[in-house]
Amino acid sequence: MTLTDARRQKQLRQLIQKLGLPEQSPVQWGLLDLALTHPSISAEANYEQLEFVGDAVVRIAASELLFETYPEALVGEFAAIRSVLVSDRILAQIAQGYGLDRYLLVSSSAASDMAGETSRLADAFEAVLGALYLSTHTLELVRPWLDSHLQHLATEIRKDPARQNYKDALQEWTQAHYKLLPQYRLKETSSVHGDTERFTAEVWLQDRYLGEGTGRSKKAAEQAAAKQAFSKVMSGD
Template sequence: MAPNTPIAIDAARREHLEQLWQQLGLSSPLPLKDHELAQLNAALTHTSSGLHSHHEQLEFLGDAVLRLAATEFIASTQPQLPVGERSALRAQLVSDEWLAQLGEQIGIARWWQIGAMASGDGAGHATLRAELSEALIGAIYAIGGLQAVQAWLTPYWQPTSAAVLADPHRGNSKSALQEWSQGQALGLPAYDTREVSRRHGDPRRFHCRVSLADLLAEGWGGSRREAEQHAARNALRLLQERPKGNTAPH
């Protein structure tokens, strides 16, 4: 998939992009061809920059590629997992939160081109890292295919996968809390989630309070889902701290 309309890439930007390619450890030989540089440049150019060739099409491609690559990673590394648990694991490996962490790990801000307003909005940088990391996945696929994407992402997926599989709730605290409450005949947890900040990308944009019988816990997040998951996780933690006989399952 080609970016919108290729733009001229000067020598300094070309060298900068090839430094990134080398840092990522990708196998396609340097120097990159002009159309490959155009893909890479577009992936790292956010719409906020005002430049005509930007990340959106490659982000769309990267979303599909990421899910397929994660599916194959799980199939090869965790063949014993039932389908339901594979889905739960994949949800963590393709999440916006994971993508933002990936962007931070590779230092994507050193290579991105973003607008002045976006640059000044520190709270929104996590969203930018997630969007451009996904676009970068799309560009790597367009240049080197699925194998290149898998080779690049596998070392980043391995520790995340291990952490999720070590979590008895598989990263879905809401589901675990609901299962426990129904098992105790307490009904469903009640979530009161409110937007407390209008800043896009603010990690504390939403506040959630979850209540269940005599239990009350709260959490914050950049999205409603994230805030509710954090509140449920804190509720489970409170339950685990209670005397035996009235605790959440481990």
């Protein structure tokens, strides 16, 4: 699959350089271009199939790294850590670090949907992994730059009793201690926070205020609120 647009190929070469891959890496540029084409641009030629491949790629890359780094760990721990590493939130976070949104071809209407930004970036990131894998049918274009991110995140996750899923951790705590579920109160605050932190969530346990958080999406705001609340209850405040 070839790419004839010289300007586009130059852009994609810049991305490859950001990833730290050698200039002469055997990248199939047409596949990489497709990986960075949102369905809002073309219903037929877009990143969806490559995203499907990339979903498997990131899982095997994470699995290999965990197996190599923590040979003493139990399978259950592997699964718990990997589920966080391959989550949309983490993948979008890595994608943002590389400025992937600058290379993504997307319609203005889809781009303006800030609530869908996390899933959009995560999908495109998986598609890029799929394109790089299919360029060689190995992980030689993936692990050299992805490993450092996964390693750092895995270290953080192992130290975190909530495994960075604070909503689930808080729910388990409130059920164990009070047999109740926490409640989230959401409000849109774009006029205050702008597009960066569009939503604010408060978390309550009956009439007890536990914490507050903000985020680009409702889910992100609830996770931020749950993180504050979980830290509060675990410290005994």
